[in-house]
Amino acid sequence: MKILQIKSLFLLFFVVISFVSCKKDTLDPSNATTTIPADEPAGASDANKAANSWVYDQLKEWYLWADNMPAKASTNLRLLTGSDSEIDTKKYYFYSLLNDYPNTDRFSWIRENITDLTNSLSGVSTAFGFTRTSVFLDNTQTNVGFFVSYVIANSPMDKAGLKRGDIILTVNGTQINKDNFATILANVETATFGLGELKNGSFVLSGKTLQATKAVVQNDPVHFWKVIEKGDKKIGYLVYTQFLADYDTKLKTVFGELKAKGVNEFVLDLRTNGGGSVASADILSSLLVKNLSTNNIIHQDEWNANITKKYPSVANPTKFSNQTNNLGTLNRVFVLTSNGTASASELVINSLRPYMDVIIIGEHTYGKNVASITLKDENNPVRWTWGMQPIVLKTKNSKGESAYGTKDGFAPDYLVTDNIYPYKPWGDESETLLKKALEVITGTPAQALSNARQASARQLTTQAIQLHESDLAGENSKDMFVKLPK
Structure with a gap:
């Protein structure tokens, strides 16, 4: 029996959903506009040019595929996304420089806050502290269960009593389903989780609930x-x-x-x-x-x-x-x-x-x-808080x-x-x-398992949507990094 798995890339800088943390962003530089919005704040384009110039210069020095980068003069240092958001602007400019993104280079990333970037690489995040696989519960592919594969020691969910093998069916009383599983914990700091059990061949609520509030979590690997x-x-x-x-x-x-x-x-x-x-x-x-x-x-x-x-x-x-x-x-x-x-x-x-x-x-x-390094503005005072994690070696x-x-x-x-x-x-x-x-x-x-143990487990014949996704950013990063050479 095969479970169809949706395999995605995951970029740490753009948190789309709180629960699954840094789910892959699908930025497409070709969709960016070079038109400056009429309501753009005074001086914003100059700020874009300065920061984007820094992005270019850093990549040109360190990037593994530096020889494949376009000439700086041919790039648009004022590249915008149709928004006056500085974050969107830098993302699009950064990705426009990458080598055959998101194919050959599907790994380099940028984040607007260098502290968040370094924390994620150190296993530190504000999180509930667990990893789960999201699976449709039956052939109708409507309701979804979070099957807990890993709970971080001393995390809020560990302290609440969650353990590997538990099943989460509801969040704050709402059934997890195909429409909300990716967003049900977005912007939620405290949640009540309704646990499930396998009964008469179906996963149903067990009547047990756990409550947890996000906190700063350090992963002990x-x-x-x-x-x-x-x-x-x-x-x-x-x-x-x-x-x-x-x-x-x-x-x-x-x-x-x-x-x-x-x-x-x-x-x-x-x-x-x-x-x-x-x-x-x-x-x-x-x-x-x-x-x-x-x-x-x-x-x-x-x-x-x-x-x-x-x-x-x-x-x-x-x-x-x-x-x-x-x-x-x-x-x-x-x-x-x-x-x-x-x-x-x-x-x-x-x-x-x-x-x-x-x-x-x-x-x-x-x-x-391939592996990356962390690049940040070394000026004093710091001009911007951006951090990049470009691929630098194979x-x-x-x-x-x-x-x-x-x-x-x-x-x-x-x-x-x-x-x-x-x-x-x-x-x-x-x-x-x-x-x-x-x-x-x-x-x-x-x-072979005893009949009693066989009854307590089930090989689902439906679709696994996401495998082993953590709400700690660093655990989903698929990163490999080295220190700057000296």
Whole structure:
């Protein structure tokens, strides 16, 4: 049974819906007008020209495809959208400069507030704090359920009692449906969520409600880990949701615990991981790789010719780091994936492949083999608060391989659709993707569920609208970023 999935790009700068956070904006620079509105405030066009000139100059220096940019003189520095909104103006000018947007470059983005941009890359957002898959509840494709796949520790929803596997059917008493699922929480700070249950073959309200108010949430990406013992197999299992430098120490500590328990197989669950810091991805690779050697290359990066000339060090390959908690003897690693497994997650897969077997279970990954940097106005005083996240480099592994940068991403070795709802708890051996990994590791099919457990789960035969969408901006960004070279 296949579930049709609507796969979109997601841009952080334009929050269309509060619940699904940064759903893809569909800006089309060709629709912009160059006509200055009659009621445009005095001096606005000059301000546009100055800021847009800065946008151009920054991209011309750093952008991976700088050679493909139009000449500055041929661009319209006063580019408007038919509105006197400064935000709309910059968005359209920025995107008019990108290389074959939104095809070749579907990843560069700009945001009107640099603080919001850096917060989102650090896993910080004002949010309820959970991830869900939106699914039609029956063949009429009318009512929609939010199936909770991930709840951030200490978030408002975690404190309210929400957990993975819960079902949300109503918000503030309104049934979620095909017309409102994308906007039902827009501009809502406090909400009452009506939970559902599977009863007599249908999802209905259970009578239980939860109330939560949005707050500043910091994602802790080292979300869940355990050791599963199967005969002589000691299988480490880790759910890792975002590559964040602030949690590198915790990640290393967890690997120390797993190493002390004698782990000899490993399942890395990246199905909700849209990426993050390249440096953190390199640490994870160094913790997993067999026969760790600091002489071996993790990846090598291609920048534009001007940056390579100005900063020769960027041409040096990145090598594995000495990690005392490296597991050491793994011959293979199993990676659980979804269409949202992106960028830095894919970098880990690509980096490890020359050194060990990387077995992918789940669905095609997102397909992003390029990374960005954060650019802001460095003047004092600051002239504008804009922040850009343009693509600046392409990564390749030690064999020069980088063929996953398409919308098909990495193809799974075992295609398993994550479509059994409600979701099972993390680490449950009957959970769809983990179950398959355990079967491959042990060579033994899992035992069939009891009739009672089968009755508590249902494989929907209707359409999944959005998979693993978080209301934390950074988790949906599909980003992979590096620091400015020096």
